[in-house]
Amino acid sequence: MALLVQKFGGTSVGTTERIEAVADKLCRFRNEGHDVVVVVSAMSGETNRLIGLANEIMEEPTPREMDVLVSTGEQVTIALLSMALQKRGCDARSYTGSQVRILTDSSHTKARIQHIDEHNMRGDLEAGRVVVVAGFQGIDELGNITTLGRGGSDTTAVALAAALNADECQIYTDVDGVYTTDPRVVDSARRLKQITFEEMLEMASLGSKVLQIRAVEFAGKYNVPLRVLSSFTEGEGTLITFEDEDAMEQPVVSGIAFNRDEAKLTISGVPDTPGSALRILKPVSDANIEVDMIVQNVGEDNKTAFTFTVHRNDLKRAKEVLQKVADELTAGQVIGDSKIAKVSIVGVGMRSHAGVATKMFEALSNEGINIQMISTSEIKVSVVIDEKYLELAVRALHSAFELDRNGVQEEA
Ligand code: ADP
Ligand code: ASP
Numbered sequence: 001m002a003l004l005v006q007k008f009g010g011t012s013v014g015t016t017e018r019i020e021a022v023a024d025k026l027c028r029f030r031n032e033g034h035d036v037v038v039v040v041s042a043m044s045g046e047t048n049r050l051i052g053l054a055n056e057i058m059e060e061p062t063p064r065e066m067d068v069l070v071s072t073g074e075q076v077t078i079a080l081l082s083m084a085l086q087k088r089g090c091d092a093r094s095y096t097g098s099q100v101r102i103l104t105d106s107s108h109t110k111a112r113i114q115h116i117d118e119h120n121m122r123g124d125l126e127a128g129r130v131v132v133v134a135g136f137q138g139i140d141e142l143g144n145i146t147t148l149g150r151g152g153s154d155t156t157a158v159a160l161a162a163a164l165n166a167d168e169c170q171i172y173t174d175v176d177g178v179y180t181t182d183p184r185v186v187d188s189a190r191r192l193k194q195i196t197f198e199e200m201l202e203m204a205s206l207g208s209k210v211l212q213i214r215a216v217e218f219a220g221k222y223n224v225p226l227r228v229l230s231s232f233t234e235g236e237g238t239l240i241t242f243e244d245e246d247a248m249e250q251p252v253v254s255g256i257a258f259n260r261d262e263a264k265l266t267i268s269g270v271p272d273t274p275g276s277a278l279r280i281l282k283p284v285s286d287a288n289i290e291v292d293m294i295v296q297n298v299g300e301d302n303k304t305a306f307t308f309t310v311h312r313n314d315l316k317r318a319k320e321v322l323q324k325v326a327d328e329l330t331a332g333q334v335i336g337d338s339k340i341a342k343v344s345i346v347g348v349g350m351r352s353h354a355g356v357a358t359k360m361f362e363a364l365s366n367e368g369i370n371i372q373m374i375s376t377s378e379i380k381v382s383v384v385i386d387e388k389y390l391e392l393a394v395r396a397l398h399s400a401f402e403l404d405r406n407g408v409q410e411e412a
């Protein structure tokens, strides 16, 4: 008998038929004697539809009203799923984030969870009910509705599992686990039986949207056993584990992540003097724009070319900010490029192996793919390339690092 927190994503609750199928699955868990808290996303496409409606009214709606709007998607699915459970004779009760009292800070559209009141949920579980909670949303101290960022239902699930000290947090989605890379891009991608928190954190932060990065952070911080599984097929999925010193030798590269959400900005002819980087990047951060990769290079004329990446949605604003800086610094042109992609190889095994980056560059060079920027850390190497070569690059790297073979397949 276990206490499970199970999260079902947008595709898994995308139609009423699918909601009924989720209800069937939940009834089976209940009949096996498990206590279940369910977290659901909005029906697939609904959050995007709501954002589209807002944008019909104004280009940059206020974040507070955005949260009031987009949180409605999840309210629909908690009610429908609870009805489907009740129809099956399985007692259930739905809760919005504010009804549970998932307390967050006030950073609308990207709020962080601060506290969860588990009192109501415990009462329902003791009374034999399935507790159905709206993902992605919370409430701040002043009673404002907040949301946790795209993909935030994963984080709701992990946070509830931590608060309830659940035996496992299970993320049910439209793939049957975490793969060596996005299986929709590389056919030969393999499901991993397990992946370390550290690697999953890198994969998520570098663009693998199978888990929201904050969910992985939360699981690591609170030691929540976390598993990714399919809503549609049976199987053990992928367990996110803490690194085991005694484990078999890790493959050098465990996975490949990619991200099409970034854009690149270059300001040329910057005088090579102390403080230039600060003068360029401070106004960008003051405008609340996050910078990811940075490359600076001094030419023979003692002028530097300064290049960095930002989220694509921030390109227009960043370019405006940068143009002002360029004028002040009497620097050269400011160029923005949104047709880039970032591809990263990730693996804890990299720590103990030399030549990993070289192998990556060789694989890309063999395909004639030009590298525009590079950044490395202990367990990853990322490159920025032209967006049109993204899929080719991911496939080439997947085979160069023999992930088809190393990915752990279903055991017979
Ligand atoms: P949900 O709506 O259930 O939250 P998401 O679309 O957020 O589902 O996440 C699942 C998707 O993540 C998959 O359909 C897959 O295309 C994508 N994905 C990206 N990288 C990976 C990976 N390494 N392993 C598995 N899925 C991945
Ligand atoms: N519905 C929200 C989104 O589409 C949250 C989630 O699905 O996790 O981003």
Ligand code: MG
Pocket: 009, 151, 154, 209, 210, 211, 212
């Ligand atoms: Mg998701």
